[in-house]
Amino acid sequence: MSNQEVVILSVGGVRFVTRASTLQQFPESRLARMLNSDDPEFKLVNGEFFVDRDGTLFRYIMDFLRTLQVSLPTDFSDYQRLQREAEFYGLYPLADLLSQEHLLKPRLEILEVRFSLQEMQAFFRIFGSCSTTIETLAEQITVLTGQQSGQSWNSPFPSQKPLVPLPLERPSHHDMVFQCGTDYSAGDQFVARYVSIKPDNRKLINGANVLGLLLDTLLKDGFRLISTRTVSGEEKVECYSFERMQRPAGPAVTVNPTPGSSGVAQARRNQVQKGK
Secondary structure: OOOOOEEEEEEOOEEEEEEHHHHOOOOOOHHHHHOOOOOOOOEEEOOEEEEOOOHHHHHHHHHHHHHOEOOOOOOOOOHHHHHHHHHHOOOHHHHHHHOOHHHOOOEEEEEEEEEEEEOOEEEEEEEEOOHHHHHHHHHHEEEEEEEEEOOOOOOOOOOOOOOEEEOOEEEEOOEEEEEEEEEEOOOOEEEEEEEEEOOOOOOEOOHHHHHHHHHHHHHHOOOEEEEEEEEOOOOOEEEEEEEEEEOOOOOOOEOOOOOOOOOOOOOOOOOOOOOO
């Protein structure tokens, strides 16, 4: 059979259409051998290969063959059942990887936003358990500064003078600090700091507006607000705590198939160590 030929499979009544080359990614698997030999588990009926197995789990098998990556939903829990399916099809590299659930299971990510107001300035500090998330936020958030006259500092529109970007303060890989608002300079001049958060292009100077946009951005990114509290001290600090379930970023595991090998010894685990 040509490796470009279209193959139709019916797995437990669920229909899949793919190329022969996809099924031949691992030459020693039963799916590859099915195309060129008689296997009693696979029946050729009206041009379709029928096998009485779990069609729902087979979609993850197909995704693995197409991408050579293990990519599962956040709420996935049938690791042992999927491992048995992988073993049935002779995909031993996949079965080997599924037996190590700690590489694939989602982890709980915690993030906290601290917000305080002091006269005409608002201060923000963001802490995160995952440094990758903080890096992503740092790329989204831009602080711009410029001088304005006293007549225009409270205008909803930035001064026509060029605004200069300021670097975010990064005390560590797990947090960032920035501020917005105005600070008195000299005469009737104010130093104004605006904040912009991608993909929103507005330049905001009001702390409450920046806070609202930041919280909305986190909610859209899959975070869930779990608590709010006010910390009393020299100034009141509002704390917003978020959490989300996050799978390892990027391709958690990649397998390189090698023709003529058993597969298990050829499994190459490239766990992306992020968020440490």
